[in-house]
Amino acid sequence: MNPFDYTVAHSVDAAVSALGGSGRPSKILAGGTTLVDLMRLNVEQPAAVVDITRIPGLNHIDTEGREALVFGALARMSDVADDPVVRRDYPVLSESLWRAASQQLRNMASLGGNLLQRTRCAYFRDRQYPCNKREPGTGCSALEGLNRGHAVLGVSDQCIAVYPGDLAIALVALNASIDVQSTAGARTLRVADLHREPGQTPNLETALRPDELILRIRVPKSRLGKASTYLKIRDRESYAFAVASAAVALDMDGDVIRDVRIAVGGLATRPWRAHAAEQSLVGKTFTEAAAAQAGRLSLQGAATRPQNAFRVELGANTVAEALKIARERA
Amino acid sequence: MINEDHLGLNRREVVAAGTAAAVLPANTAAAPPAEGGVVLQINGVGHDLGDLDPRSTLLDVLRERIGLSGAKKGCDHGQCGACTVHIDGRRVVSCLTLARQAEGRAVTTIEGIASADGRLHPMQQAFLDHDALQCGYCTPGQIMSAIACVKEGHAYKVDDIREYMSGNLCRCGAYVGIVAAIEQVVAQGRAV
Ligand SMILES: Cc1cc2nc3c(=O)[nH]c(=O)nc-3n(C[C@H](O)[C@H](O)[C@H](O)COP(=O)(O)OP(=O)(O)OC[C@H]3O[C@@H](n4cnc5c(N)ncnc54)[C@H](O)[C@@H]3O)c2cc1C
Ligand code: SF4
Ligand code: FES
Ligand code: FES
Numbered sequence: 001m002n003p004f005d006y007t008v009a010h011s012v013d014a015a016v017s018a019l020g021g022s023g024r025p026s027k028i029l030a031g032g033t034t035l036v037d038l039m040r041l042n043v044e045q046p047a048a049v050v051d052i053t054r055i056p057g058l059n060h061i062d063t064e065g066r067e068a069l070v071f072g073a074l075a076r077m078s079d080v081a082d083d084p085v086v087r088r089d090y091p092v093l094s095e096s097l098w099r100a101a102s103q104q105l106r107n108m109a110s111l112g113g114n115l116l117q118r119t120r121c122a123y124f125r126d127r128q129y130p131c132n133k134r135e136p137g138t139g140c141s142a143l144e145g146l147n148r149g150h151a152v153l154g155v156s157d158q159c160i161a162v163y164p165g166d167l168a169i170a171l172v173a174l175n176a177s178i179d180v181q182s183t184a185g186a187r188t189l190r191v192a193d194l195h196r197e198p199g200q201t202p203n204l205e206t207a208l209r210p211d212e213l214i215l216r217i218r219v220p221k222s223r224l225g226k227a228s229t230y231l232k233i234r235d236r237e238s239y240a241f242a243v244a245s246a247a248v249a250l251d252m253d254g255d256v257i258r259d260v261r262i263a264v265g266g267l268a269t270r271p272w273r274a275h276a277a278e279q280s281l282v283g284k285t286f287t288e289a290a291a292a293q294a295g296r297l298s299l300q301g302a303a304t305r306p307q308n309a310f311r312v313e314l315g316a317n318t319v320a321e322a323l324k325i326a327r328e329r330a
Numbered sequence: 331m332i333n334e335d336h337l338g339l340n341r342r343e344v345v346a347a348g349t350a351a352a353v354l355p356a357n358t359a360a361a362p363p364a365e366g367g368v369v370l371q372i373n374g375v376g377h378d379l380g381d382l383d384p385r386s387t388l389l390d391v392l393r394e395r396i397g398l399s400g401a402k403k404g405c406d407h408g409q410c411g412a413c414t415v416h417i418d419g420r421r422v423v424s425c426l427t428l429a430r431q432a433e434g435r436a437v438t439t440i441e442g443i444a445s446a447d448g449r450l451h452p453m454q455q456a457f458l459d460h461d462a463l464q465c466g467y468c469t470p471g472q473i474m475s476a477i478a479c480v481k482e483g484h485a486y487k488v489d490d491i492r493e494y495m496s497g498n499l500c501r502c503g504a505y506v507g508i509v510a511a512i513e514q515v516v517a518q519g520r521a522v
Pocket of ligand 1: 027028029030031032033034035036037073074099100101102105108109110111112113114115116117164165166167212213214215239240241242407408409
């Protein structure tokens with residue numbers, strides 16, 4: 001690990017000015033489960049690290065408001081996963097959290113840091129391999145390498161790395177947004193607009209500026225929460241990243257689908273909302289065939305490689321299965 | 331509790347690191363640390379680590395500066411759970427925790443859970459009763475994780491135990507005994 005200056009910020013203002021002010025590559029440190037890991041691999045090499053975990057009042061879980069659930073950026077994954085209202089009324093959120101990582105990591109990891117976790121592409125994590133995301137212009141080792149776990153949606157000829165997080169998939173399905181702050185001021189953006197596709201610049205991963213701090217996450221309250229699920233298919237039963245996943249939420253009028261949200265994870269370079277699949281279901285009677293069709297539409301436009309081609313069908317089936325689970329909760 | 335043997339084992343690293351950790355009586359930790367000195371509260375004892383390199387992880391400080399070698403380094407990347415300790419009563423992986431982030435918080439390691447008279451913690455006893463180990467490398471992490479698992483209320487069903495203990499890998503495959511040990515502690519309803 002390279003040496004770095006370590007500062008503790010005791011307020012949001014102190015954190016954003018420490019980030020913006022130094023003129024040197026600086027990084028926010030929350031739970032550290034992405035950042036410390038990647039610093040030890042010398043994939044991240046900040047000159048300065050700003051610890052925000054001691055800022056008071058950033059770890060709230062507020063489910064009482066009329067409009068939205070509001071989570072502070074420092075709320076821990078484990079606490080939000082176990083929150084009784086979240087579990088009862090928004091199972092998709094709770095499941096996306098407790099089906100991620102391990103309880104030790106969830107006790108450390110913050111929701112803000114979770115959104116900004118970086119890809120698990122093995123070539124990205126190992127500096128001996130060329131990687132356009134880590135070092136632009138060096139090439140992508142995964143294109144002709146081991147890419148069974150790489151993305152089939154949103155890929156480019158520069159990078160096919162999966163966005164590995166689970167929570168963001170559920171948040172995109174629920175139309176969530178984040179409030180961010182820098183020395184230039186505050187703004188709100190949709191989680192759906194936070195992550196970028198790799199295109200020709202896979203090193204640019206989000207719409208955030210380097211000096212922007214996530215303050216909180218807002219999830220609009222909606223009837224779609226209750227009949228929802230996050231289905232995560234893994235190579236083992238627990239404690240693994242998704243091979244395919246689906247966040248699904250339904251609003252039913254008897255057997256007829258009044259509204260539906262579908263997002264897929266583990267298969268795309270960013271959280272992937274499946275609008276075409278949603279449209280195919282709205283106003284229709286829920287049937288197994290309709291769910292299967294929506295699954296296929298969710299994977300529309302997939303671009304595969306020989307090792308990961310099987311994940312198109314797997315992804316389609318995951319969406320269909322998630323729809324059935326959500327239907328039973330309606 | 332500081333074990334002299336542990337310190338002896340690690341003297342080489344302690345010397346290499348420049349300064350040996352000074353052991354402070356517990357009540358001094360509440361006082362402001364001496365001039366930028368980093369003070370960690372571990373198993374109820376304050377340790378002044380001086381001007382600690384910010385890169386130091388809690389795991390490395392425990393093992394190499396303080397001489398508590400119970401927490402193990404399996405992967406150093408948050409993947410195996412061998413380094414599990416409690417911070418303010420919650421289980422975390424100490425390999426991804428920068429030591430400075432633990433300042434002012436109560437750190438508990440496997441060395442700190444037996445009672446003062448040396449009686450084993452019920453979870454330690456249950457692991458013995460159920461042969462919940464073979465080589466023992468993962469065991470300190472398993473036990474720290476298991477204690478927290480019960481306390482969190484995630485140990486009432488076998489499926490929950492398996493799910494919420496999945497962050498602790500055991501290369502020897504002692505999982506059956508581990509689950510049985512946790513069930514025993516829950517069944518006994520013993521304070522953990
Ligand atoms: C072994 C292992 C398994 C895992 N499995 C899963 C899994 O199955 N599913 C899953 O979703 N995740 C998984 N993770 C990833 C884990 O969930 C993330 O590492 C974690 O959520 C990141 O949160 P953190 O608080 O630790 O972030 P940090 O590591 O502290 O920060 C991560 C990034 O976000 C930035 N950042 C943090 N907070 C803010 C903020 N408020 N504003 C702006 N920038 C910020 C940091 O600068 C850094 O770049 C796994 C991790 C490990 C190590
Ligand atoms: S897929 Fe992306 S992250 Fe992985 S090696 Fe290629 S460029 Fe790097
Ligand atoms: S050494 Fe910390 S999780 Fe493996
Ligand atoms: S007992 Fe050997 S690794 Fe678990």
